[in-house]
Amino acid sequence: MNERQQMINLLTGVQSSKKSYYTELKKMVAELKKKNMQLEIINDITKSFNIDMSMDDMLKNTFDKLREIFPIKRISLSLYENDKLTLTNVYPFHSLYFPIGFTLPKERSIYWKVIQSLQKLFYQVQEKEESYVESAVYRELGINSVLLVPLISKGQVIGVLSIGSSEIVRYDEADLSFFQQFGDQLAVCIENARLYREVLVSKKEWEETFRAVSEMILVVDLEGRILRYNDAAKEFFQIGGSPHTRNICELLAIEQNENPIMENVATQKPVYRRFHIQQRICDFHSYPVFNENQSIYAVIIYINDITEKLQIEAQLVQSGKLAAIGEMAAGIAHELNNPLTAILGNAQLLLRSFPKEGRSSTLLSDIYSCGKRCKAIIQNLLTFARQDEYRFADCSINDAVEQVLGLIRDQIQKQNIVIQVNLDHSVEWVEGNLQQIGQIVLNLLINAKDALEEREGAEKVIAIETKTIVEHGSKWVTLSVKDNGIGIDKQHLQEIFNPFFTTKRPGKGTGLGLSVSLGIAQAHGGTIEAISERGKGSEFILKLPAKR
Amino acid sequence: MNIHKFMMPEIIFGNGSIQQVGESCLRLGATNVLIVSDPGVIAAGWLDVVIQSCKQAGLKYTTFSDITINPKDEEVEKGCRVYMEHECDSIIGVGGGSSIDVAKAIAILATNGGQIQSYEGVDKIHHPLPPQVMVATTAGSGSEVSQFSVIVDTKKQKKMTIISRSLIPDIAIIDPETLVTKSAELTGATGMDVLTHGIEAYVSLAATPLTDVQAKNAISLVAEYLRPSVASKMNREAKTNMAMASLQSGLAFSNAILGAVHAMSHAVGGKYNLLHGDVNSILLPHVMEYNLLANPKKFADIALFLGMDIRGMSHMEAGRRAIEYVKQLTADIGAPQRLSSIGVEEEEMKKMSLMALHDACMITNPRDVTAEDIEEIFRRAW
Numbered sequence A: 001m002n003e004r005q006q007m008i009n010l011l012t013g014v015q016s017s018k019k020s021y022y023t024e025l026k027k028m029v030a031e032l033k034k035k036n037m038q039l040e041i042i043n044d045i046t047k048s049f050n051i052d053m054s055m056d057d058m059l060k061n062t063f064d065k066l067r068e069i070f071p072i073k074r075i076s077l078s079l080y081e082n083d084k085l086t087l088t089n090v091y092p093f094h095s096l097y098f099p100i101g102f103t104l105p106k107e108r109s110i111y112w113k114v115i116q117s118l119q120k121l122f123y124q125v126q127e128k129e130e131s132y133v134e135s136a137v138y139r140e141l142g143i144n145s146v147l148l149v150p151l152i153s154k155g156q157v158i159g160v161l162s163i164g165s166s167e168i169v170r171y172d173e174a175d176l177s178f179f180q181q182f183g184d185q186l187a188v189c190i191e192n193a194r195l196y197r198e199v200l201v202s203k204k205e206w207e208e209t210f211r212a213v214s215e216m217i218l219v220v221d222l223e224g225r226i227l228r229y230n231d232a233a234k235e236f237f238q239i240g241g242s243p244h245t246r247n248i249c250e251l252l253a254i255e256q257n258e259n260p261i262m263e264n265v266a267t268q269k270p271v272y273r274r275f276h277i278q279q280r281i282c283d284f285h286s287y288p289v290f291n292e293n294q295s296i297y298a299v300i301i302y303i304n305d306i307t308e309k310l311q312i313e314a315q316l317v318q319s320g321k322l323a324a325i326g327e328m329a330a331g332i333a334h335e336l337n338n339p340l341t342a343i344l345g346n347a348q349l350l351l352r353s354f355p356k357e358g359r360s361s362t363l364l365s366d367i368y369s370c371g372k373r374c375k376a377i378i379q380n381l382l383t384f385a386r387q388d389e390y391r392f393a394d395c396s397i398n399d400a401v402e403q404v405l406g407l408i409r410d411q412i413q414k415q416n417i418v419i420q421v422n423l424d425h426s427v428e429w430v431e432g433n434l435q436q437i438g439q440i441v442l443n444l445l446i447n448a449k450d451a452l453e454e455r456e457g458a459e460k461v462i463a464i465e466t467k468t469i470v471e472h473g474s475k476w477v478t479l480s481v482k483d484n485g486i487g488i489d490k491q492h493l494q495e496i497f498n499p500f501f502t503t504k505r506p507g508k509g510t511g512l513g514l515s516v517s518l519g520i521a522q523a524h525g526g527t528i529e530a531i532s533e534r535g536k537g538s539e540f541i542l543k544l545p546a547k548r
Numbered sequence B: 001m002n003i004h005k006f007m008m009p010e011i012i013f014g015n016g017s018i019q020q021v022g023e024s025c026l027r028l029g030a031t032n033v034l035i036v037s038d039p040g041v042i043a044a045g046w047l048d049v050v051i052q053s054c055k056q057a058g059l060k061y062t063t064f065s066d067i068t069i070n071p072k073d074e075e076v077e078k079g080c081r082v083y084m085e086h087e088c089d090s091i092i093g094v095g096g097g098s099s100i101d102v103a104k105a106i107a108i109l110a111t112n113g114g115q116i117q118s119y120e121g122v123d124k125i126h127h128p129l130p131p132q133v134m135v136a137t138t139a140g141s142g143s144e145v146s147q148f149s150v151i152v153d154t155k156k157q158k159k160m161t162i163i164s165r166s167l168i169p170d171i172a173i174i175d176p177e178t179l180v181t182k183s184a185e186l187t188g189a190t191g192m193d194v195l196t197h198g199i200e201a202y203v204s205l206a207a208t209p210l211t212d213v214q215a216k217n218a219i220s221l222v223a224e225y226l227r228p229s230v231a232s233k234m235n236r237e238a239k240t241n242m243a244m245a246s247l248q249s250g251l252a253f254s255n256a257i258l259g260a261v262h263a264m265s266h267a268v269g270g271k272y273n274l275l276h277g278d279v280n281s282i283l284l285p286h287v288m289e290y291n292l293l294a295n296p297k298k299f300a301d302i303a304l305f306l307g308m309d310i311r312g313m314s315h316m317e318a319g320r321r322a323i324e325y326v327k328q329l330t331a332d333i334g335a336p337q338r339l340s341s342i343g344v345e346e347e348e349m350k351k352m353s354l355m356a357l358h359d360a361c362m363i364t365n366p367r368d369v370t371a372e373d374i375e376e377i378f379r380r381a382w
Ligand SMILES: Nc1ncnc2c1ncn2[C@@H]1O[C@H](COP(=O)(O)OP(=O)(O)OP(=O)(O)O)[C@@H](O)[C@H]1O
Pocket: A443, A447, A448, A451, A483, A485, A486, A487, A488, A496, A497, A501, A502, A503, A504, A508, A509, A510, A511, A512, A513, A514, A515, A537, A538
């Protein structure tokens, strides 16, 4: 066809048609769809960080969407860290050639080329060409063209995205700039996810620390509602279910108007209190938490159960006291020993020179036996005062009773108190420290005596009884000290074992006796029970496991 | 040529059909139209009729009429700005070739953007145009049915021919009543243009049986009705038939393209502000003489269409009779017969010849032409 004919065809429009809005619209709709899909993909990536989607899921999601606008077959992600490039994700998974975690060699790697050049790269897979290690992979997977996009976050290259297709895709300017944007967004996302994980790990560390602290920690709002708590608090207060409905006042068993949080709010300062919670003694600290406007929005509560600590303290105090007495007694005993020895020796000599049935002989043997008793008392005092030797040995609870009675019987009887001793001589042995058990007996007797002193009229009696009993299949040795003194108020019965709890006037009672006694009993694997009624009297029963 | 194509818009023909313009736009989905007209159309009152029709159809509209006889690129650009500013979505062209060509050119820029110069030539339009309804009030240009738009490039001082299928209007309205207002001179000039269209299309290298029918009818109608139409504004029958002639010649040349007369006339029109029909009527017999050799049979046919008895004549003889007829017709209606009489200067001929040689219309001229040939024709017509 000559040129003229061609021109004529052009003029008469044999080969052209009026442009149709339908097709134009279709084209525009298709373009819009593509744009929309691209936006959606970018949007998805941005969002997925927030919902903490895994990288695999994210790739799958974007792959499915990309597929609607580009004829792609495989998408893979390799991350660059510490001068190492590692294949981390591939979708679809079956298009896997190198294993996940494969480290790409630096030589002859097109991925490395992208990392080093920081440029997007379009690579057309040639037949039988082996310039890159990846070439074989692509051929194997039936991929004929690949678009490689460097992932750059904050100026640092962090990886490379590979988008493979079985076709030779023609990406136009707009497509390329989309993939750039896609890559940038992905990079931000990966970086964010990494930072997020870091934060999460350290947050977890802190949380675990918080949880593991053996003291109770709670965070409450200004109304005292519990926001957070650690394991110790959970266990102590039996918090479970919906903790937010529970209030700190309820946990502490206090009235709303005693709420220490109110003081925090009022003073903006930490508050310290000591509470008896569930028969335990607890130190309570609450610290206000401020927001950036310096206004208080929550309170951190720190509760420390100091019952044991106090008990030990009490024990120390009492043993300190005893040690002081012991030292003094040892000194006195030493001083008394020599004159006593002289008295005893001389009395013995004199006894021999007097006839046995004479008045003088009777007087002399009185002197001798009294001296002997003095010596025994001194001996007792010396052994009892030696508190530092807490050695456990087989001992009889009866010995402990005898020893203590030897020391204070007279003193008690002087108060017109009748002591009824009823010892079971076949009582089982216990494994323990005689001095410590004696200390319990002493404390119980002194308390009984004090309780009787407060009382008028009637006969004052302290009954001491030892025996062996069987409970829950095992043998126990018990000592009961029973008085008909003033008794104990019901409300106090819970508290008498607490250190420093006393109803006696200052100087007389320190409130340590029972607390220390219980501590010793527990150290021996036993307990002390109190039974009492106001105005009638009390009975304290020491229970120690019998030696097997 | 065994493959041909014939294209045309929806055509509404008849007295009072101008009233349909608003409804027609509405049917195409228009809501806000730009109505392109010229001062002559406004003076004749046709713009008002169109506006009335648009109002009745409930359309919003804006008018633009800053255009001259040979419409220029600047006017198109200005019109496009109006279109954009008023957020129009469709175009009505009312008037002769100039209004309609400008309306088409504005349509191009409205959806394709850029400058009108970049669309010169064949098939340069890539996006569909807004709905276009053209109301022809001057029998002659054929623009209302054609795929052409001719706009003057003011910098280069030449007419640009834009050819595209997309330029064929969606609806063409031809209302013979609109011809009533035309002056005798204008009626004569446009009538001669119609005849030129018919003859050039008939002998065109791109002519097909479909265009031949249209061309034949157009030529016969002009022969019968141009004289009475020039003679009286009141002759409705003559006006209606001239409108039909115009329409059919338009369909013919729009599909078969034209020839040397239009190529040369375009060159003259680019330089001088003359009536297109006048220039054509001067050039037509001279070009026919030149082209006779290329297709004596077709020229003999033309004599027949013109109503002559050619029995016993050779094709050449009959063809010459047709040329004489044309000359006579020109004389009868008092149209100019020499280029010199309408102010064309001899010195310009060389330049105009070269320009004509490269005009798109020259491509379908039946006889091969050189620049010298054109100059010779110009001289004969001078
Ligand atoms: N046998 C008893 N009868 C009545 N009340 C008792 C008896 N034993 C203990 N209590 C009550 O328990 C309280 C605590 O006893 P505990 O021995 O711990 O301290 P304390 O006797 O007050 O002082 P101390 O440190 O000198 O022993 C007493 O203050 C008393 O109120």
